[in-house]
Amino acid sequence: MFKKLKKLLSLLGPGFITGASDDDPSGIATYAQTGAQFGYSQLWTAPFSFPFMTVIQEMCGRVGIVTGKGLSGVIRKHYSRPILFGTVAILFTANTINIGANLGAMASSAELILGIPFFFWLLLITASTLILEIFISYKVYSKFLKYLTISLLAYVAVVFVVKQDWITVLTSTIIPRFSISSAYIMNIVAILGTTISPYLFFWQEAEEVEEEVAAGKIVAMGRGVPKFSKQDIKTMRLDTVFGMFFSNLVMFFIIATTASTLHLKGITNIETASQAAEALRPLAGDLTFILFSAGIIGIGFLAIPILAGSASYAVAEAFGWREGLYRKLKQAHGFYGAIILATLIGLLVNFIGIPPFKMLYYTAVINGIAAPPLMVIILLISNNKSIMGEHVNSGFSNFMGIIITLVMSIVALALALAFIKGF
Numbered sequence: 131m132f133k134k135l136k137k138l139l140s141l142l143g144p145g146f147i148t149g150a151s152d153d154d155p156s157g158i159a160t161y162a163q164t165g166a167q168f169g170y171s172q173l174w175t176a177p178f179s180f181p182f183m184t185v186i187q188e189m190c191g192r193v194g195i196v197t198g199k200g201l202s203g204v205i206r207k208h209y210s211r212p213i214l215f216g217t218v219a220i221l222f223t224a225n226t227i228n229i230g231a232n233l234g235a236m237a238s239s240a241e242l243i244l245g246i247p248f249f250f251w252l253l254l255i256t257a258s259t260l261i262l263e264i265f266i267s268y269k270v271y272s273k274f275l276k277y278l279t280i281s282l283l284a285y286v287a288v289v290f291v292v293k294q295d296w297i298t299v300l301t302s303t304i305i306p307r308f309s310i311s312s313a314y315i316m317n318i319v320a321i322l323g324t325t326i327s328p329y330l331f332f333w334q335e336a337e338e339v340e341e342e343v344a345a346g347k348i349v350a351m352g353r354g355v356p357k358f359s360k361q362d363i364k365t366m367r368l369d370t371v372f373g374m375f376f377s378n379l380v381m382f383f384i385i386a387t388t389a390s391t392l393h394l395k396g397i398t399n400i401e402t403a404s405q406a407a408e409a410l411r412p413l414a415g416d417l418t419f420i421l422f423s424a425g426i427i428g429i430g431f432l433a434i435p436i437l438a439g440s441a442s443y444a445v446a447e448a449f450g451w452r453e454g455l456y457r458k459l460k461q462a463h464g465f466y467g468a469i470i471l472a473t474l475i476g477l478l479v480n481f482i483g484i485p486p487f488k489m490l491y492y493t494a495v496i497n498g499i500a501a502p503p504l505m506v507i508i509l510l511i512s513n514n515k516s517i518m519g520e521h522v523n524s525g526f527s528n529f530m531g532i533i534i535t536l537v538m539s540i541v542a543l544a545l546a547l548a549f550i551k552g553f
Contacts, residue, residue, distance in 0.1 A: 143337075143366070143369045144334050144337035144340075144369065145187065145191060145367075145368075145371075145372065145374075146372055146373035146376065147432075148187060148330050148334040148373055149370070150376060150429070151429075151433045151436045152183075152330055152374075153381065153429055154228070154232055154324075154430065154432070154434075154436075155429065155430050156228055156232060157324040157325070157494070158235075158384060158426055159400070159491050159494070160317075160321060160323075160491055161321075161324075161388070162385075162400055163317070163399075164321060165384065165385040165386065165393055166388045166389075166392035167393070167399065169389045169393040170295075170299055170302035170386065170390075172307075172321065173302040173382060173389075174303055174305065174307070175318070175321045176303070176378045176379075177378070179326065179378060180378040182326065182530055182533070183330075183374050183377075183534075184370060184371055185526075185527050185534070186331070186508065187330060187331075188366070188527070189508050189512040189531065190330075190335040191334050191338050191366045191367075191369075191370055192363055192366065192518075193518065194335035194336065194339045195338050195342065195356065196356070196517075196518055196519065197518075198348045198354060198355065198356040199352045200351065200443045201332050201443075201447075201507075202217065202218060202332065202447035202448050203351075203352045204511055204517065205217055205507065208511070208514065213507065217503075217504060218444045218448045220328065220500045220503070221328050221500075222441045222444065224327075224329070224496050224497055225437045225438070225440060225472060226441070226472050227479060227493050228329070228437050228493045228497070229434055229437045229438060229472060229477075229479070230476035230480055230489070231479065231489040231492075232430050232433055232434050233252055233434065233477060233480060235426055236430035236431075236434075237251035237255055239423040239424070239426040242423050256473060256476075259431065259435055259473065260469070260473055262431075264469065264470075288383065288422060289386050289387045292387055293390065294386060294390050295390065299386055312545065315541060315544050318541050319495050319538075319542055320494035320495045320498060321494070321498075322498045322537075322541065323498025323500075323501060324497060325377070325378070325381065326498075326501050326505075327497045327501065328497060328500050328501055329437050329441070331504055332440040332443055333436050333440040333443070334370070336443040336453075338366060339356075340454060342356050342358065343454065343456050344456060350452075350454070351453050352447065387422075435469075437472070438469045441468060441469075441472045442469040443465075445464075445468040446462070446464055446465040451465055452464070453465040495545075498538060498541070498542060499545075502535050502538045502539040502542065505534070505535045508531070509523070509532065512527070513528065
């Protein structure tokens with residue numbers, strides 16, 4: 131069994147890791163809040179978002195393979211400085227808040243399971259993620275990240291432990307329901323923001339280049355012309371499709387689980403990870419409680435390095451620093467310095483007094499607002515023949531990319547208008 135799992139994971143790459151990291155504690159919080167507040171009524175967002183997030187991530191992966199550069203590096207070479215630094219600022223801000231919220235949720239979950247104080251876990255988890263990302267080689271680290279994705283299976287298991295109304299599950303998945311309330315619109319923004327997140331754009335593109343460096347197809351990140359083939363692009367596409375499908379499958383199960391437990395019992399507002407897990411215990415048993423809590427910790431160890439890493443790739447490329455997890459600390463001080471800075475700022479976010487789980491939800495909303503301008507840039511890059519040559523977007527990719535960019539922009543605008551009207 132273990133050998134089969136090992137073989138399967140060996141076939142998967144940046145697309146799968148990116149998809150799994152999309153179900154970070156921020157995603158888990160958003161999906162749990164969705165099920166608790168709206169029941170099964172927003173299950174349709176899982177199949178709806180899947181093709182769109184796949185298309186956007188495929189664009190990012192393809193740009194990385196063709197150019198041998200991360201997203202920030204491509205923008206630096208072909209676009210203006212205001213666009214470059216505006217893009218990096220959006221990403222770094224969203225990521226550091228997300229890191230802080232994830233650290234808090236992990237520490238809160240660890241405290242719940244083992245009883246040791248929150249701040250002990252907060253410091254231990256922060257130190258552990260930094261050590262793993264800075265001192266472990268990329269080849270070893272990428273394998274470690276793949277195994278961490280297994281923790282997401284906890285949420286697949288949970289849904290079958292709890293009694294479900296499968297007829298309602300099916301109809302809510304197929305037939306969308308809409309509301310013009312600010313709460314409903316905010317939740318749609320949060321769902322789209324946590325499934326189509328800015329950090330995923332930068333991470334997958336950079337990791338495709340890391341893979342090229344590891345395979346000897348390019349000398350270093352951002353230097354030289356990659357020796358890629360059309361098969362490399364096909365492999366990346368399959369990897370991305372699988373990763374995004376896995377991500378949305380987990381999203382679907384988390385919404386269904388909290389809809390059939392928390393919402394059914396009138397628990398519609400989740401403030402902390404502890405509250406979510408504790409609320410599940412009397413409704414679905416100790417197994418569900420443990421799986422839910424442990425899942426947050428496991429996937430957090432996957433997501434936090436990716437959040438810090440994607441921010442660091444963007445900063446390093448913007449300033450022309452040496453970058454890459456394949457480099458040692460002494461070879462890329464600026465790159466690893468940005469990782470440390472993003473993680474430590476995230477640590478400090480936990481001292482501003484906002485409950486970690488609520489902060490996770492607001493982070494998803496921030497991502498939903500920040501994503502559209504970045505998606506416009508990705509569309510421009512992936513359609514630029516001087517950058518992509520014959521590997522520019524297909525008509526289908528452009529159609530899907532434009533549609534989801536418009537949808538996310540409109541929903542974000544609707545949310546802003548709803549709040550203005552509310553005041």
